[in-house]
Amino acid sequence: MEILNPAFMQRALLAALLVGITAPAIGIYLVQRRQALMGDGIGHVALTGVGLGFLLNTSPVWVATAVCVVGAVVMELIRSSGKARGDIALAMLFYGGMAGGVMLMHLSGGSNANLISYLFGSITTVAEEDILAICVLAAFVILTTVGLRKQLFAICQDEEFARVTGLPVRLLNLLVAVTAALTVTVAMRVVGLLLVSALMVIPVAASQAIARSFATTFALSVAIGVLVTVSGTATSYYVDVPSGATIVLLAIGVFLALTALATPLARKRARRAADAEKHCTLEVPGTPADDVRVEA
Amino acid sequence: MDTGSERPEAIRAHEDAEPVIALRGATASLGSRPVLRGVDLTVRRGEVVALLGANGSGKSTAVRAIVGQVPLTGGELELFGTPKRRFRDWARLGYVPQRTTAASGVPATVREVVAAGRLARTKLGLTRKADREAVVRALELVGMADRIKDSVNALSGGQHQRVLIARALAGEPELLIMDEPMAGVDLASQEVLASALRAQVARGATVLLVLHELGALEPLIDRAVVLRDGCVVHDGPPPEAVGQHALPGHDHVHPHADPAAEPIRTGLLT
Numbered sequence: 001m002e003i004l005n006p007a008f009m010q011r012a013l014l015a016a017l018l019v020g021i022t023a024p025a026i027g028i029y030l031v032q033r034r035q036a037l038m039g040d041g042i043g044h045v046a047l048t049g050v051g052l053g054f055l056l057n058t059s060p061v062w063v064a065t066a067v068c069v070v071g072a073v074v075m076e077l078i079r080s081s082g083k084a085r086g087d088i089a090l091a092m093l094f095y096g097g098m099a100g101g102v103m104l105m106h107l108s109g110g111s112n113a114n115l116i117s118y119l120f121g122s123i124t125t126v127a128e129e130d131i132l133a134i135c136v137l138a139a140f141v142i143l144t145t146v147g148l149r150k151q152l153f154a155i156c157q158d159e160e161f162a163r164v165t166g167l168p169v170r171l172l173n174l175l176v177a178v179t180a181a182l183t184v185t186v187a188m189r190v191v192g193l194l195l196v197s198a199l200m201v202i203p204v205a206a207s208q209a210i211a212r213s214f215a216t217t218f219a220l221s222v223a224i225g226v227l228v229t230v231s232g233t234a235t236s237y238y239v240d241v242p243s244g245a246t247i248v249l250l251a252i253g254v255f256l257a258l259t260a261l262a263t264p265l266a267r268k269r270a271r272r273a274a275d276a277e278k279h280c281t282l283e284v285p286g287t288p289a290d291d292v293r294v295e296a
Numbered sequence: 297m298d299t300g301s302e303r304p305e306a307i308r309a310h311e312d313a314e315p316v317i318a319l320r321g322a323t324a325s326l327g328s329r330p331v332l333r334g335v336d337l338t339v340r341r342g343e344v345v346a347l348l349g350a351n352g353s354g355k356s357t358a359v360r361a362i363v364g365q366v367p368l369t370g371g372e373l374e375l376f377g378t379p380k381r382r383f384r385d386w387a388r389l390g391y392v393p394q395r396t397t398a399a400s401g402v403p404a405t406v407r408e409v410v411a412a413g414r415l416a417r418t419k420l421g422l423t424r425k426a427d428r429e430a431v432v433r434a435l436e437l438v439g440m441a442d443r444i445k446d447s448v449n450a451l452s453g454g455q456h457q458r459v460l461i462a463r464a465l466a467g468e469p470e471l472l473i474m475d476e477p478m479a480g481v482d483l484a485s486q487e488v489l490a491s492a493l494r495a496q497v498a499r500g501a502t503v504l505l506v507l508h509e510l511g512a513l514e515p516l517i518d519r520a521v522v523l524r525d526g527c528v529v530h531d532g533p534p535p536e537a538v539g540q541h542a543l544p545g546h547d548h549v550h551p552h553a554d555p556a557a558e559p560i561r562t563g564l565l566t
Contacts, residue, residue: 154412165416166386212447
């Protein structure tokens with residue numbers, strides 16, 4: 001395995017593995033409450049953090065983390081306040097974050113190549129001092145998304161109901177926002193800030209095509225995430241192609257393949273269900289299961 | 297407001313019971329529009345109370361205020377004898393919000409959705425065997441136990457509503473609050489829900505439900521409270537005529553039921 005020899009590849013593959021786990025793990029909750037583009041918003045805000053890191057001459061990962069967390073909390077507060085024009089406020093945050101990042105990057109004298117590597121990711125840039133940060137942040141994301149899966153499922157499924165069960169909904173919502181922000185900074189070196197959101201959404205969308213339960217969707221999304229990030233990173237080592245774009249295109253490929261596979265599967269399931277109900281009608285006419293089928 | 301002196305047996309039977317919900321002089325607004333304008337509503341232990349009224353009469357806002365989802369601008373609210381702001385015992389209460397689907401952006405099975413109702417008891421802790429059994433029992437009550445492993449996306453409208461009710465029942469609540477549980481539900485599903493509710497009442501649960509019309513639940517209702525423009529215009533036996541005539545949009549409210557008709561309603565509770 002000569003691919004494991006260069007130290008930068010070891011770091012890149014470890015980062016890719018962690019991205020493959022964490023991005024779909026938090027992404028599933030965002031998709032569940034139809035906030036699929038939140039990762040994109042945080043990615044834009046993160047760029048201001050990266051620019052600030054360059055300007056202050058400190059680690060861009062930690063500064064980006066801090067700025068992302070602030071941005072995500074603001075986004076969550078806008079969402080939960082239910083302001084009618086929340087989408088406009090979010091748009092301001094997206095574009096403000098992007099413009100701020102470019103401006104700060106320019107002021108700090110950073111090169112365009114530097115900017116491009118943050119926007120689209122590059123496996124050679126996972127620095128030694130970044131890897132500890134990435135591991136710590138990923139551990140937090142995994143503990144949160146797996147350990148609190150029942151609670152997070154409940155608040156993303158039906159927020160009003162979750163509040164009446166007495167769950168600390170406001171706190172859990174903020175936790176989702178913060179966890180999404182941390183995932184963005186974990187993923188930014190490998191897939192880039194503009195493509196982070198793709199890894200939060202596409203593996204989940206692909207799993208949905210064949211899964212029936214939340215638990216299966218979760219496990220399958222993470223499996224797809226790891227598959228595409230690790231194979232995409234390896235591909236970009238052998239063939240000189242950008243890692244972020246390779247990973248996202250692979251993910252879309254998996255999505256298309258599973259969707260194509262799902263159509264006959266769904267038809268088969270529907271036929272089996274229809275058979276079961278027909279059987280039921282013949283033997284016990286007038287059972288509730290028989291009657292409620294009248295509805296569309 | 298009508299409080300007749302010859303109160304029927306169904307109401308007398310609960311007169312001495314402790315109030316589970318006590319709403320006094322409640323006012324609330326949505327935006328700048330006042331929706332509740334001094335509502336008094338008391339529900340006593342073991343009662344089944346229907347909240348009726350036309351669209352926009354404030355009935356939904358009233359129950360959402362009771363479960364803490366709409367802030368009161370005035371008046372008082374006590375749940376189980378505790379002022380609302382100090383009430384923390386949410387596991388005693390089961391809530392069915394007004395919605396037509398149990399699905400969300402990601403696939404989920406019937407079991408997963410109903411298990412969320414158990415979080416009132418488990419909170420941030422672990423799920424135990426008793427919790428899993430409660431989920432199955434709740435689904436049996438609404439006749440959906442055979443669909444436990446199915447995706448909620450594969451259910452019909454009436455089945456969605458049954459899943460939402462099972463979710464509220466999974467926490468084994470003492471008080472069940474339901475906001476239009478019969479919206480978009482066909483007659484067969486209504487019968488199933490009526491029998492599920494009957495089982496809850498038989499084990500001593502208290503029920504407050506918002507209804508557009510009494511329908512299949514009519515025999516279970518002890519008392520009806522009718523709202524019009526944010527005020528209580530009737531508090532007593534269920535209006536005799538159901539459907540359009542029961543609504544305050546109709547010109548008058550039938551103040552008294554024929555006492556002779558009452559024993560049908562009391563049989564379940566005594």
